[in-house]
Amino acid sequence: MRDPNAPAWQLLLVALAVGVLGVWTLFFLANDLVSRFPRVWAERIRPYIFVGPALLLLFAYLIFPTIQTLYFSFLDARSQRWVGWQNYQFAFTDRTMLIAFRNNLLWLLLVTGISVSLGLIIAVLVDRVRWEPLAKSLIFLPMAISFVGASVIWRFVYAFQPPGRPQIGLLNAIWTRLGGDPIGWLQTQPLNTLALIVIMIWLQTGFCMVILSAAVKSVPSELLEAARIDGANEIEIFFQVILPYVSKTIMTVATTVVILVLKVFDIVYVMTSGQFGTEVIANRMYSEMFRFRHFGRGSALAVILLIAVIPVMIGNIRSWRRAQ
Amino acid sequence: MQGIPLRALILFLCFLWTLPTAGLLISSFRQRSAIISSGWWTVFAHPFEFTQWTLENYQSVLTSDGMGRAFLNSLLVSIPATVIPITIAAFAAYALAWMQFPGRQWILAGIVALMVVPLQMSLIPMLRIYTQLGLNGTFLGIWLAHTGFGLPLAIYLLHSSIAGLPKEIIESAAVDGAGHFSTFSRLVVPLSLPAIASFAIFQFLWTWNDLLVALVFLGTRPDVAVVTARLSELVGSRGQDWPILTAGAFITMVIPLLVFFSLQRYFVRGLLAGSVKG
Numbered sequence: 001m002r003d004p005n006a007p008a009w010q011l012l013l014v015a016l017a018v019g020v021l022g023v024w025t026l027f028f029l030a031n032d033l034v035s036r037f038p039r040v041w042a043e044r045i046r047p048y049i050f051v052g053p054a055l056l057l058l059f060a061y062l063i064f065p066t067i068q069t070l071y072f073s074f075l076d077a078r079s080q081r082w083v084g085w086q087n088y089q090f091a092f093t094d095r096t097m098l099i100a101f102r103n104n105l106l107w108l109l110l111v112t113g114i115s116v117s118l119g120l121i122i123a124v125l126v127d128r129v130r131w132e133p134l135a136k137s138l139i140f141l142p143m144a145i146s147f148v149g150a151s152v153i154w155r156f157v158y159a160f161q162p163p164g165r166p167q168i169g170l171l172n173a174i175w176t177r178l179g180g181d182p183i184g185w186l187q188t189q190p191l192n193t194l195a196l197i198v199i200m201i202w203l204q205t206g207f208c209m210v211i212l213s214a215a216v217k218s219v220p221s222e223l224l225e226a227a228r229i230d231g232a233n234e235i236e237i238f239f240q241v242i243l244p245y246v247s248k249t250i251m252t253v254a255t256t257v258v259i260l261v262l263k264v265f266d267i268v269y270v271m272t273s274g275q276f277g278t279e280v281i282a283n284r285m286y287s288e289m290f291r292f293r294h295f296g297r298g299s300a301l302a303v304i305l306l307i308a309v310i311p312v313m314i315g316n317i318r319s320w321r322r323a324q
Numbered sequence: 325m326q327g328i329p330l331r332a333l334i335l336f337l338c339f340l341w342t343l344p345t346a347g348l349l350i351s352s353f354r355q356r357s358a359i360i361s362s363g364w365w366t367v368f369a370h371p372f373e374f375t376q377w378t379l380e381n382y383q384s385v386l387t388s389d390g391m392g393r394a395f396l397n398s399l400l401v402s403i404p405a406t407v408i409p410i411t412i413a414a415f416a417a418y419a420l421a422w423m424q425f426p427g428r429q430w431i432l433a434g435i436v437a438l439m440v441v442p443l444q445m446s447l448i449p450m451l452r453i454y455t456q457l458g459l460n461g462t463f464l465g466i467w468l469a470h471t472g473f474g475l476p477l478a479i480y481l482l483h484s485s486i487a488g489l490p491k492e493i494i495e496s497a498a499v500d501g502a503g504h505f506s507t508f509s510r511l512v513v514p515l516s517l518p519a520i521a522s523f524a525i526f527q528f529l530w531t532w533n534d535l536l537v538a539l540v541f542l543g544t545r546p547d548v549a550v551v552t553a554r555l556s557e558l559v560g561s562r563g564q565d566w567p568i569l570t571a572g573a574f575i576t577m578v579i580p581l582l583v584f585f586s587l588q589r590y591f592v593r594g595l596l597a598g599s600v601k602g
Contacts, residue, residue, distance in 0.1 A: 015400045019403055061446055122334075129331060135338050146577070149576045152572070156351065157347065202344070263443075305442045316440060317436050
């Protein structure tokens with residue numbers, strides 16, 4: 001696997017063999033081994049053969065590292081000396097960090113607010129045309145595109161040429177046609193943060209629409225009929241029948257978007273790498289890790305992200321308990 | 325809202341949503357000199373003048389810019405990183421749904437909690453352990469990382485579908501003398517294929533489109549870099565080189581778009597199964 005000169009197709013075949021068959025074989029062998037034990041013991045051990053690998057991986061990749069990151073967040077750059085709350089103090093006082101917090105908040109409000117409401121509006125509207133599947137597919141499509149790919153798509157929309165040269169970026173072409181001077185959308189504050197947020201809205205609206213569309217379709221038609229007989233117009237029906245009915249789904253969708261936005265990294269990394277006042281927490285964490293090699297600060301930022309999602313975590317467990 | 329205004333509005337939204345991608349796609353087939361000197365929309369003035377179209381950008385980005393190798397690496401990462409977590413999660417989900425052992429409820433509650441833990445929490449400690457073990461920059465390392473990060477959602481989704489299978493079927497298999505292993509592989513896996521398929525699409529798209537995990541655990545060395553890492557590097561080094569960037573971006577999108585269009589139904593079903601990705 002480590003031989004970079006091996007022919008490409010060989011690598012692919014080996015990878016497939018290991019990936020597809022390897023794990024199954026391991027489970028099969030382990031199960032076979034247990035079956036040789038006395039029956040009572042075999043049945044007692046077998047569940048752990050089935051869940052064991054999952055638990056081991058969850059522990060190795062999520063639980064143990066989380067505890068370590070908590071610990072590292074109180075140590076210095078190279079995780080050798082205890083520095084107390086210093087990393088957190090930095091996180092809440094450093095100027096670029098404060099910008100990152102402000103931006104993250106802006107991302108949360110705008111992306112969640114706009115993509116959820118736009119998704120809901122589209123879900124309701126699109127329900128009434130015959131070519132609904134096609135329209136939904138087109139709006140949902142960006143979900144399949146990576147954040148990096150989307151960033152390149154939008155970099156092209158935002159492309160900037162000095163005045164007098166032909167604008168190849170769509171936005172500047174329209175803007176100059178309207179008589180304005182070309183704008184560096186990604187360099188001008190605070191436009192650039194908004195420009196990045198637009199990308200995320202473009203990516204997430206389809207997701208919100210698909211989930212909310214399923215919820216809107218589940219509104220009982222008798223309810224809608226009854227409202228219409230009572231003389232309610234479409235807007236009243238939307239606010240008084242549909243909206244209350246789908247409010248739980250709205251919460252779920254909004255929660256998912258909030259978690260995603262909180263960790264947004266790729267878009268900022270590719271578009272501006274946090275320059276010109278576009279920094280966000282997750283990108284800053286990456287910079288602390290790799291550019292400044294400050295593991296203490298990086299860890300503290302990760303912990304802040306964790307603390308931000310804890311309410312969601314509790315909500316999740318509660319609603320799961322209720323569903324059980 | 326009814327009739328023509330409604331249709332016009334939806335049409336406009338669809339147009340707006342498609343426009344950025346369409347512009348990039350059209351540009352990627354234009355001559356180098358044309359991309360830099362005029363907007364992509366100018367092609368509509370004379371769309372059938374075939375001399376303006378070219379495959380040159382794709383040719384050069386695939387060969388000299390290493391996108392071809394990156395494409396292969398992405399397949400090498402994504403396929404096992406989809407199959408491994410699903411297998412492990414399916415076994416675990418079966419055990420949690422149909423086997424009796426102490427601590428089941430706690431494990432399930434823990435998995436629900438882990439679904440939202442940001443993977444950023446794991447990066448620094450895992451990076452160090454990987455460096456010590458020599459797993460940094462290896463495919464095995466990133467398969468395991470994607471597996472670990474994907475497991476909570478995978479177990480959660482597969483558990484709710486496997487636990488929902490009719491009790492009689494599982495019990496009658498036991499009466500017929502089937503052990504847990506054969507009940508699982510011959511009965512439960514085939515019956516939960518829809519759920520498995522929808523999660524597979526999810527995980528595949530997620531690992532294919534991932535940048536953060538790939539940057540941290542694989543890096544940008546040409547022999548291991550995946551398409552997203554390679555493309556983001558091209559943006560960094562050749563940010564104004566639109567012929568390269570437009571074609572490069574589309575190469576990263578080919579597989580996800582194919583998956584999206586052919587398997588959209590399952591993908592949507594997976595989303596509707598109530599997914600909160602951590």
